[in-house]
């Protein structure tokens with residue numbers, strides 16, 4: 001009796017996950033009309049993944065899609081994940097769990113007595129449980145997951161998971177044009193790995209470039225290599241656009257962000273997208289991306305973070 005009840009529950013949850021999938025359209029493409037880019041005879045198109053959904057935006061939906069189905073099939077009842085107090089991934093995950101009626105437990109770097117960020121306020125509103133951990137324990141958690149009950153599924157920081165790869169790789173199935181270069185902001189390297197896998201299937205000539213937004217590019221390279229067939233070398237993680245490190249910024253980045261938003265009416269934020277957009281413009285201007293190239297830049301969202309940094313954008 002209990003068995004058939006849990007089967008029914010499982011079917012219902014599976015239905016909810018697949019139902020969620022069907023509600024998302026392909027993200028639109030937007031051509032950039034900019035004299036600097038035209039002067040270099042480059043065509044630059046933005047894949048507006050930030051428009052996939054107002055909350056589960058950017059690479060989050062793509063990262064979560066197959067992971068959620070698998071979690072469902074494995075019959076876990078709860079999900080736990082770790083991240084910073086502004087984490088886009090925790091934000092999206094809490095919302096998805098809320099929609100699906102799943103329990104969500106978040107291990108957040110910080111202290112209980114600090115004011116809650118808008119990100120964490122949303123997570124609480126969506127019924128997530130927050131457990132604050134100090135920096136030392138947080139670092140330790142990156143290596144070894146915390147002790148969890150057997151029915152809790154653990155997801156690493158930033159949604160780093162091999163099941164994120166098929167979701168990200170599907171970006172290519174939404175493209176009709178052929179691209180010479182595809183660029184994306186990179187932190188864990190998971191999105192780059194997904195694009196490398198997608199390019200291999202759909203556009204083997206496209207070169208994938210991850211713009212590192214933090215000072216750990218060696219780690220990203222080794223993680224990408226672990227996630228994909230390392231014989232594929234049509235990809236790179238580019239450094240030099242960290243602007244001091246994760247969530248750090250300079251006046252040049254702030255100026256670029258403001259001007260880009262004004263000229264193109266595409267919202268970007270300083271932690272991820274602005275760094276990858278700045279880098280793309282510079283690579284084109286310096287001729288590192290050669291003239292005549294057709295370039296796709298993926299907007300990974302992350303705009304909920306702007307609420308915490310609005311004075312800087």
Ligand SMILES: Cc1ncc(COP(=O)(O)O)c(C=O)c1O
Pocket residue numbers: 058059088089158159185186187188189190191192272273300301302303
């Ligand atoms: C908005 C945004 N862009 C880009 C990234 C980097 O993606 P990845 O961790 O897959 O390298 C993240 C982190 O997940 C993010 O939140």
